[in-house]
Amino acid sequence: MTQRALLIQLARLGDLVQTIPAITALKEAHAEWTIDLLCPAHLEDIGRILPGIATTVKWDGAAWRRRAASAKAEVRPEHIAEADAEIRAITEDLYDRAFVLNQHPRAVMAGALLARESLGAVSGGPLSHTLSPWAEYIKRVAISKQSHRVHLADAFCGMCGLSPPKRIMPIKLPWTALPIDLDPIGQSAGPWIGVLVGAGDQERLVPIGVWERVITECLESIPAGRIVLVGDRHEQERAQNIQRSLSQLFLGRVWDTTGRLSLVQLASLLTRCQTVIGADTGPLHLAAAVGTQVIGWYFPRARVHETGPYGPNHWVWQAEAGERDGMAAVEPSRWPITETIALLDDRSAAAVKDWSLWRSYRDDLGAYYVEGGHEPIEPLQREQIWRQLQPSSVA
Amino acid sequence: MASSREGAPSATYQGQWVHSAYDPRQEARTWAEQQVGEWKAGELGVVLGVGLLYHIEALAQVNPHNSRLAVVVPDPSVLKDALEARPLGPWLDSIQWITGMPHEMAEQLASHSTSLRFFTYGPAARLHAEEHQRLETSLRRIVAAQTGGRLHVAVVGPIYGGSLPIARYVVRALGELGHRVTCIDHNVHHASYQAFGSHRDERSRLTVQSRFADVLSLSTIATIGEDPPDLVLAVAQAPLSLAVLQHLRKKKFLTAMWFVENFRHLTYWQQLAAGYDYWFVIQQTECIEALKRAGANQVHYLPMAADPVVHHSVMLTADEQQEYGADVSFVGAGYANRRSLFPRWLSRDWTFKLWGNEWDGAADLSGVLQRNGARIDTDTCVKVFNATAINLNLHSFSSLELDAHPDFVNPRTFELAACGAFQLVDERTLLPGLFSSDEMVCFRSPDDVPSLIPTWLKDSGGRRAHADAARRRVLQEHTYRHRMQDLLAAVGLHQPDRIGSILRGERSAAELKRRTEPATELSPLLNRFPSDRRVELKDLAADIRARAPGRELSREELLVLMLDSYRAETRDLL
Numbered sequence: 001m002t003q004r005a006l007l008i009q010l011a012r013l014g015d016l017v018q019t020i021p022a023i024t025a026l027k028e029a030h031a032e033w034t035i036d037l038l039c040p041a042h043l044e045d046i047g048r049i050l051p052g053i054a055t056t057v058k059w060d061g062a063a064w065r066r067r068a069a070s071a072k073a074e075v076r077p078e079h080i081a082e083a084d085a086e087i088r089a090i091t092e093d094l095y096d097r098a099f100v101l102n103q104h105p106r107a108v109m110a111g112a113l114l115a116r117e118s119l120g121a122v123s124g125g126p127l128s129h130t131l132s133p134w135a136e137y138i139k140r141v142a143i144s145k146q147s148h149r150v151h152l153a154d155a156f157c158g159m160c161g162l163s164p165p166k167r168i169m170p171i172k173l174p175w176t177a178l179p180i181d182l183d184p185i186g187q188s189a190g191p192w193i194g195v196l197v198g199a200g201d202q203e204r205l206v207p208i209g210v211w212e213r214v215i216t217e218c219l220e221s222i223p224a225g226r227i228v229l230v231g232d233r234h235e236q237e238r239a240q241n242i243q244r245s246l247s248q249l250f251l252g253r254v255w256d257t258t259g260r261l262s263l264v265q266l267a268s269l270l271t272r273c274q275t276v277i278g279a280d281t282g283p284l285h286l287a288a289a290v291g292t293q294v295i296g297w298y299f300p301r302a303r304v305h306e307t308g309p310y311g312p313n314h315w316v317w318q319a320e321a322g323e324r325d326g327m328a329a330v331e332p333s334r335w336p337i338t339e340t341i342a343l344l345d346d347r348s349a350a351a352v353k354d355w356s357l358w359r360s361y362r363d364d365l366g367a368y369y370v371e372g373g374h375e376p377i378e379p380l381q382r383e384q385i386w387r388q389l390q391p392s393s394v395a
Numbered sequence: 396m397a398s399s400r401e402g403a404p405s406a407t408y409q410g411q412w413v414h415s416a417y418d419p420r421q422e423a424r425t426w427a428e429q430q431v432g433e434w435k436a437g438e439l440g441v442v443l444g445v446g447l448l449y450h451i452e453a454l455a456q457v458n459p460h461n462s463r464l465a466v467v468v469p470d471p472s473v474l475k476d477a478l479e480a481r482p483l484g485p486w487l488d489s490i491q492w493i494t495g496m497p498h499e500m501a502e503q504l505a506s507h508s509t510s511l512r513f514f515t516y517g518p519a520a521r522l523h524a525e526e527h528q529r530l531e532t533s534l535r536r537i538v539a540a541q542t543g544g545r546l547h548v549a550v551v552g553p554i555y556g557g558s559l560p561i562a563r564y565v566v567r568a569l570g571e572l573g574h575r576v577t578c579i580d581h582n583v584h585h586a587s588y589q590a591f592g593s594h595r596d597e598r599s600r601l602t603v604q605s606r607f608a609d610v611l612s613l614s615t616i617a618t619i620g621e622d623p624p625d626l627v628l629a630v631a632q633a634p635l636s637l638a639v640l641q642h643l644r645k646k647k648f649l650t651a652m653w654f655v656e657n658f659r660h661l662t663y664w665q666q667l668a669a670g671y672d673y674w675f676v677i678q679q680t681e682c683i684e685a686l687k688r689a690g691a692n693q694v695h696y697l698p699m700a701a702d703p704v705v706h707h708s709v710m711l712t713a714d715e716q717q718e719y720g721a722d723v724s725f726v727g728a729g730y731a732n733r734r735s736l737f738p739r740w741l742s743r744d745w746t747f748k749l750w751g752n753e754w755d756g757a758a759d760l761s762g763v764l765q766r767n768g769a770r771i772d773t774d775t776c777v778k779v780f781n782a783t784a785i786n787l788n789l790h791s792f793s794s795l796e797l798d799a800h801p802d803f804v805n806p807r808t809f810e811l812a813a814c815g816a817f818q819l820v821d822e823r824t825l826l827p828g829l830f831s832s833d834e835m836v837c838f839r840s841p842d843d844v845p846s847l848i849p850t851w852l853k854d855s856g857g858r859r860a861h862a863d864a865a866r867r868r869v870l871q872e873h874t875y876r877h878r879m880q881d882l883l884a885a886v887g888l889h890q891p892d893r894i895g896s897i898l899r900g901e902r903s904a905a906e907l908k909r910r911t912e913p914a915t916e917l918s919p920l921l922n923r924f925p926s927d928r929r930v931e932l933k934d935l936a937a938d939i940r941a942r943a944p945g946r947e948l949s950r951e952e953l954l955v956l957m958l959d960s961y962r963a964e965t966r967d968l969l
Contacts, residue, residue: 071932073892075907075931075935077911080916080954084951105960106957109956109960112953126956
């Protein structure tokens, strides 16, 4: 029987993109189901291009915030009526089930309001603080810094009661025009290398001087190479500062797209790059999702085993805390610049002090990372985890 | 009357334009557009300032919710001039004209069941500033007497000093009035503040103490952020910096300061004037104008008071009467004018006891100084007041004579009266507005005192009559409860949809239920609260959470919880 299911992902761009395996797994397991997606309003355009989604509905947090501010001053029946109308605008009839992939109370309550049955990050009713076994697992490994773990995107599958999908459906990127002056990007010989100049959190920003060295070395060692600076409007100033610091010799080889693209245009731009380099940010995961190889620089708290780019053939440089507390922020004193260029050039990268290098793979139990220079591993440990948390998936 | 450059009639008053000299209509439109953002549905708009009615016409035309509009007309001749000066349209019929004496106009306005939203057109309002002030005072009293809602007020006290007990009286008064009070008591940091004062280098000392006050300022906003109040009420010397006050305003907190200081002596108000939303001061015109010039928006007169819980009649034992009693006493610090005048008031014909500290070097008074000039506590003060036939009340002044600007009335005046104690007080310009001559005996000159003392010593009946009358007056009008009612009413008048609404009890369960259709979702949730209980979104959510275990939540309950989760987002104050 056709069922209507709603996937609820109210977190950021990176998490939304990491939801693709769960959507794929749901479609593989229940091809006849109609699967809708509830995501933050500002990510609605990305939600629409995710594979397997019938309808993307937006969660307008700003409207809820305004309504709450008004109700805080004086709660009136209109507030409840308006909130009810907002929920009914998402769906008049309740979904058969909601898969809630965030443990935030709002996501859990949205599940309770929109569907007859909810499962996902939290077990129990909408006010429960009990994490589901998979959410508990993610929390535990984040603290214990275990490697050979189950990837977050695969754990999302687990939260939906499913195994990772056999194959990943590609993003259905519609034809999207770029601004005319940016259209040549990716159209001529390259390689075209995307550089994510910014990051949502201040502490994840790669210093401008470091980007200047990466770009300089890259353009010097790869004669046909082109650099594409990627970022939102808040990152335009950083991009301009990077360009100012570059030699005039590179004129015409650095393309600044910061602040000029919609999210869908950004996804399209990322497909035109052969490789994208950047910190653990939404655009890095979007690049991986559109099939572009990425090289991630993971610091100060980002961990490859928690939020590494999903899919095979990506690289991640992981800043190591050494003997210090594994949860503490790592502030790199040196950066894997030459070694990253070597990866771009398909050469093997030398070891870098205070950094480790990881390569991504994918098998029947999902994505995993192996330290550079090592062979892909048997999925024994991950199999054990799946067996423990979800026996049916392994059987 | 004068013609504007654009041709329309304009007017001047005392050399200043009441309406634009260029284009009165455009100016009025701009003014009206600036006002309407605040005008909520259902509020009666009340305009202060008549002029040639351009601004009223403009306000009537942009009236966002088709609300009613009233204009206060202290002098009908001004309105008559306006009506004759220029042609007026049908909008005039929609205006309610409020006329009469200030108290009559206040009663007319208070009789409206809706809340009032005041719009002051400054250039015209200044013609009748005094009448508007009296109207507002009357209205505050009427509103204060009617209020019944429960506010949450955070009272921020000083680290130390004379305003410290005032802060405590304020906390008690607000509590007695039924409001929820968060007391942010910085006196607990006094020892540290003093320790920082031990640095020999003055610049180091001031820098460290100033930084320490900044830390306390941050601590205050952290406390406020944890349990956001409806109003932050600071008492003089509260360690709140301008930056913190501006931050609080940005975060939509309302702030008020009761400046229980002589504005001429302590001038830190100049730096803070623009920071507080409301200032309450113990002096009138000169002080109010100075604060407004310094950037204060709302300044109101709010005199000192007494706390009958602390200041009251006591039965003294014979030993206590012996220890604390005298024909004439004074309790207080050794300011210059007291050191200069008291020796002139000593006599062999009456006993004199001087209590308090900071009398070092006052050789002429060493014979009457009690306890070697030790600081005395409030209980002892009260005993002295009660045990003394004539309590001297000489307002402090840094010169050798009486206060050169004798306007404000000190707390001791009210405290002595509340104790039922007789006092001789130096004449103050604001005293007649607080006590009558049947309640308080004043002296105009230091030379009057030596003759007044024997006169009143002989007249115990007269002393008793004055003291009893003064006490009754304090209990009827001058307690901290009255002051807090007045203060909140003033804020409520200017914030009709926030403080005003709460004070009117419109947030109580009964009132919310009254305005809620029984069939609607909110009704069963409200039914769970006592009628007089103030109910907010967070209360509804807390009740739902408390009852959640073991049952399925209704859709309405989930919607309330969802709204509350957005309400509860941290205000990110620090």
